[in-house]
Amino acid sequence: FEPLSHYGFVTSLKIYSNYVVAGYGSILKVFSVEKDDVSLIFSSQIFKRNKIHHISFSEKGEKLCVSGGRSFKVIEFDSLVRKQYDYKIDEKAINEWIISTEFLNESTLLVLTSHNVIYKVDVSSSVGHYSVLDMIHCNEKSILYSGSIRILADKTVLISAGTVMNGVILWNLNTRQILHNLTEHEGSIFGVKVDQNGKYIISCSDDRSVKLYELKTGELLATGWGHGSRIWNLEFFKDTSDGSVKIFSTGEDCTARLWEYQPGNSLLTQLELWDNCHLGKHIWSGDVDDKFLKLCVTGGADGKIRVHDLANRGTSLSYTPQQISELLSKVFGKNEAIQLFCELSNLNLLVSLTSNGNILTLDQNTSTWHQISLCEQDVTQLKDFGLITACSVSNTALICCRNGDVLCLNFKDAHTVEKNWIRQTHGTSNKVINFLGFTSSNNFYALIDFPNPKMPFILLTFTLSNEMITLESSKQLNKPNQNVFTTTDILVDEINNWLVIGSRFTSIAVYDLNNLNDSLELGAIFKKICPGDTISSVSIVETFKDKITILMTVKDGVYMYANLLKDQSNTFSLDIFHQNKISRGFIEGGFVKNMDLIVYGFKSSYFYVWNETKQLEITNELCGGAHRKWLLIPYSNRNPVDLDYKFIYMSKSTLQIKSFKGRFNHQNYGLIHEGTHGREIRDISVSKYAEKDGSKLIISASEDTTLRLGKLYSNGSIENFWSLNNHVSGLQKVKFISKDFAASSAANEEFLIWKLNYLSNGFPAIIEYSRLKPKSDIPDLRIMDFDTLEVENGFIISTVYSDSNIKIMHFNSKTKVFTPLADDYYTKCCILNVNFLKFNEKSYIMIGATDGYLTIWEVTSILNSFPTKETASVAKFGKMIIKQQLHQNGIKAIQVSSSENGYNIVTGGDDNSLILNTLFLLNAEELILESKSFVESAASATLTSLSSGGPNRVVSTSVDQIVRLWSVENGKLECESARYTTIADTGSSDYVDFDGENMIVLAGAGLSTWSFK
Amino acid sequence: MGKSSKDKRDLYYRRAKEEGWRARSAFKLLQLNDQFQLFNGVKRVVDLCAAPGSWSQVLSRELKAPENPEDVKIVSVDLQPMTPIDGVTTIQADITHPKTLQKILEIFGGEPADFVCSDGAPDVTGLHDLDEYIQAQLILSALQLTTCILKEGGTFVAKIFRGRDIDLLYSQLSYLFEKVICAKPRSSRGTSLEAFVVCLGYKPRPGWNPKLELTKSTEEFFQDADIGKSYNLEYLDLPDPEERLIAKFVACGDLNDVDSDATY
């Protein structure tokens, strides 16, 4: 087996000079940071089995020590940087768990063990002849969860030890004296550090708090509350020149936080919170460098490593009405406040309308406010009501008044403006309810919406040229024939000349603008296209003649990709081919940028911008929640080091302008290493079919109920596309069941069929296609496994349950209907596996259960009963043809492959054994199961999965973390090859053949791909 | 689906309620006993990591039956406080701390025990290697006590999690016991890695006199026991390979017994 790629826990991180060094399980990775670019310069598995939990550097930086478990290794750092790392010196070990290490000098290493003992090791030998110089303890050998060594300028060595029960022990290595026993925390201590000047101690624990103590007295100075669960890691900020004490922490709640101590305040102040920067649970590791690189770095259980900028993170401006009055030397009227605003990005100009009908501009380049002079009449018309939209490319702001009159303000620069009214000629008594703008490459469109259902929409079309817009037409669009049709967003596709309007009740309306009449009829309306309430945005993903692919977001968190099509008879149809729900908050809008889907909206009192494709939060702002005027301006086409987003909102009557940028945003928002699920992976499946680019689709199911769809490339790397949140309970199995369909099963009797689709460039999409109805109202059974047979117009599916139930049904892939065919029980124990088997014309079903038995029924007549069968009667199985105990305990895994006269069936048990059985028909009549080969101790602990290893071979995984390749020939099981995997909880695997190259994908607490001959 | 609701639909959970056991774990000990007759002739027991106390309940019921109830001695230890059980001495302490072990020895007053069991499980962090290490420390601490107190031929049972280094432990235990078996009671969920190592026939290491010292770590304690544990090698080289052994696996409990993985 040859490892190809690995995604897993980031067990340690250290920033040194301009490098970020990561312990990625057993793999050491070094990234260099040059200005705003971070690049991987070294990656290699350093330890055979153990994981790197700690990294330290010698004072001069010549040496690096990595340690974890009982292992450690001292490496010339320079050799890594020059990529000339030699493996001369092997992995070293002591006979205790290592908590941390520190270099006393270039030749002496201090190693702190989990029994609170310091090993002083001479590591000067260039051939690895290390020797223990001393073993020092303070007479208190409690077991430690954490600890650190601090060497002060005067060479005092302080050991801080975090125990399981009794708090922090601080002792002096030179005197072996215990200085403090700090017992303020409750529960185990997971991190404890002394600052570089020897003035403070920080610790964190089970009890979710960060504590800061004065080192001299041991007095508790302050406590930081905020983390939602256990805290794993703490660091002091390095720059103390201004006397400040700042702390960086990461924890189980998947957040990283910055804290500051203010003398006299017994609570630490939380300065910054990075939420959702990793998936699932746990940020295991992190480090901060506020002095040179000005960044911090986090590493999660999801295998992602992310750097966060501490330096250029945008600006925050705010203007109260008083401040604006002063800056304008104009007095705001009583209760006058900014009502509306838009931004003209090219001029960096904010245009706002006050409740008194005044138009104020803010030149953000010079921070100066201006008032646009208007005649009395204009002010009256704009007073108390107005709606605003902008056409940024032409520097035009458009304000719509109550009666539908539109004031166009075309700016030449921040100070020069040309005013222009577009008056409505029809009835004036109508109050406008909505005013929506859309800029395409040649035109700008504005839709005016009156609440009266009889009143048509007015669509103003402008042509764009020379930073100007000119009104080209004003058309009336007859509204959908319904009581209310609340508009929320519009788009115009110029290839086809279609207008799409998003609305409430998840409905969209389509108008064909090709008609030259001044009054247009509705082209089509699609109502209640998905669960949820309001379509919050519509945008174009790609467009072709008679077909556009649109992205729609729904306020409740759903987003969809759909094809809007027009056929020869000019009839529109809508085909939603991708649908998903984000797991965080409401969606106000979204767009596709470089194929990544970006969505934004509110979550409790935050506004967030989220990259759904990469599964990471780009930014957030604590703005107080959704009920306010706000505006998000993405700068997608700008110089990457420039601004990324601007979020403008009103908080009370104050205008807030928050601009976001980050040095690393152009590099996947600081994501320097990709990852996978944030929780254990329960099952994984690779499609048999190659994609256009040669890759294969891969789908994985994790403990936290998410499925991920990605592409597996022949070099073993995985690119993720979607994280699907349709399941609400613990996943059991996931499989591709044909070229176009996948299925997944979970607890709560969830069984889902998924349909795969593609964008034109081969970008995959997926949608929940159908869902099996549970048999009880409060479903609590797990669907442990399923198998499928592809048949005409669909599939025959069997699902097996934790209460011993077995079901067989037909699924019609056109109508999406499940038709039950059989429903029966095995015994009372939980069924773990199911397979369909076929012998000529005869069909069988085989199950494996927790009692260790393999059982087979014939189901030929049941399967053949469709489609003729009457749906009313659901068959029972009848007699078991075979019931044979193979394992002492559960049959955890079954791998079935065809042989000359039947099947080879390999079973793996909880009892550590592996059995090769053959199944054949004797005299075309009697089915015979014969155990051919029995390997009692095929693993030292539970076999968890079996997959093919190509012809006549099987790959097994087991919780002893050894992957074994078995040959299945002449009725014998023989272990050809075995290799340790660093993936703990190894629970699933799948085999892929890439043009004759064998690959195995392993998953559990992480995901690895290996190739083999 | 939360863990609590999962427990509720477990039949063992309900049965424990009905039969008056404090935890469903009681059935694990009962099924282990059915298979290995652990309680035969046993009078003096140490129950480590015993809270809330269902194993102690089982022990006190099963061992109290004989004619001379006074001979029976059960000492139970846990980090957590435990509601008293008739005839059981309870101690609230950390079993990885040598002081705790000393206290137990004192209670036994130099007399050996017939049976030592430990159902200990630490709070897991999620870092598998660390969790396995802490679990191994719990077992080693229990074993430390065992070597100081268990009579020759006595029995030791401990909860294990079958992970990557469990074969190292089997190997070490095989130096100290006639038989080392990995037993999985049917009341323990098949989906969990939990199992029990059943060590029968204690055979003290010849020439090794186990002695508890407050300043000795578990590793130091076993240093001279020569049980195949690797120690610091010359130049601190990595012991590779280490002695490993796969223990025989036995599923216990009747196949007709309730399946803990089944939901009803």
Ligand SMILES: C[S@@+](CC[C@H](N)C(=O)[O-])C[C@H]1O[C@@H](n2cnc3c(N)ncnc32)[C@H](O)[C@@H]1O
């Ligand atoms: C699964 S429970 C034991 C259940 C018990 N056998 C019963 O039947 O009620 C595991 C126990 O191990 C205890 N434990 C974990 N670490 C310990 C330690 N270091 N010292 C003592 N007890 C510990 C926990 O407090 C917990 O009560």
